[in-house]
Amino acid sequence: MDAHCLWDRQLLLDYHFYFERKEQFEMQADTYPVWVLFAVEMGKFRYRIDGESGEASAGELIFCPPGSTFHREMVQPLGLHYIGFNFAGSGPFESKQALPTVKSHPTDGKRLFSNLAYMRKLHLAGDARSFHRKQMMLNDLWQLACEDWEDGDLKDQLEDLPVSEDELMNRATEWLYRHAYAPFGMNDLSGQLGLSPVQFTRRFRKAFRLTPSEFVKSLRVRKAAELLLDTDMTLDQIADRCGYENGFYLSLVFAKSMGMRPSKYREMNRV
Structure with missing residues (x-):
């Protein structure tokens, strides 16, 4: 578990x-x-x-x-x-x-x-x-x-993160993974890396073929999917654990990414 x-x-x-x-x-x-x-x-x-x-x-x-x-x-x-x-x-x-x-x-x-x-x-x-x-x-x-x-x-999951030849962006993926499930500003990370937000987004996309925001969203949706199946938490509780303000917004993001509402996903995939 x-x-x-x-x-x-x-x-x-x-x-x-x-x-x-x-x-x-x-x-x-x-x-x-x-x-x-x-x-x-x-x-x-x-x-x-x-x-x-x-x-x-x-x-x-x-x-x-x-x-x-x-x-x-x-x-x-x-x-x-x-x-x-x-x-x-x-x-x-x-x-x-x-x-x-x-x-x-x-x-x-x-x-x-x-x-x-x-x-x-x-x-x-x-x-x-x-x-x-x-x-x-x-x-x-x-x-x-x-x-x-x-x-x-x-530690196990960090080993599975995407790796590029750009070591600075590899550091960025690790930082994003560690902070993905709590609210944060992307500007905080770009500042730590010595880049402007625009420079950071372009360089990250070049390294991984997706934006930093898209990477964080994929982590949060995956975590939400795991919690939907492994727990009886409400959507608001899951949203709080995944870095979203409320269950309504999580539901919109989840549906767009997974093609179905969280409630439907839980119903169809629980054994």
């Missing part, structure tokens, strides 16, 4: 345990009725979940869906947060939410370890306020994981 579809999910904390130095796992494999997160502060272990395997060490997060068997083998003693949670609006046996990968290594390590330190401090607290604070930190861990998955998606 596209990681962009995951960040707005809210996680509901079920339980949290912290092990300062876990020497071994009591069970080498287990299955859970809820989602489980292993957040590693120190040490290392091997894992296998649904055919995906690897090693997890300090600063990494491992997510196990409900009903999946979590195989694990200790490599080095762990400082470990063991967290159970569900997604808001779903039961504990929700059909598996597809993740890009069960593992995440957030790049913002300072924020990650700050969250884990607070959760460690509160792990024995049983009052409602402490539980609420731990749930807030859990959701921030989720945001960090989503950012990591999105960065991975972006």
Whole structure:
């Protein structure tokens, strides 16, 4: 699943345990009725979940869906947060939410370890306020994981961008891809490149046979098409995620590009 579809999910904390130095796992494999997160502060272990395997060490997060068997083998003693949670609006046996990968290594390590330190401090607290604070930190861990998955998606997608002999225009396509899904002024980019808007448009068209605006529109329409099929978002919500002001304008652009209204596209292509 596209990681962009995951960040707005809210996680509901079920339980949290912290092990300062876990020497071994009591069970080498287990299955859970809820989602489980292993957040590693120190040490290392091997894992296998649904055919995906690897090693997890300090600063990494491992997510196990409900009903999946979590195989694990200790490599080095762990400082470990063991967290159970569900997604808001779903039961504990929700059909598996597809993740890009069960593992995440957030790049913002300072924020990650700050969250884990607070959760460690509160792990024995049983009052409602402490539980609420731990749930807030859990959701921030989720945001960090989503950012990591999105960065991975972006890296893969940047490799598929059109390439020309004009290195400056290659830089322009990467900038446009990174900023396509939020409102921006094309003059901002042309100024950064040291070109006038007219010079930029002509040079971009020469390199890729389409204008910068046409390139951005193609990215936004493709993203809208993915969200129409992968989510139940309203058209206004999709428009906001794709850089358009409202669903009405998105509908006009989408229909012109795809030959049908978004509602018809969703109806015809959903399985």
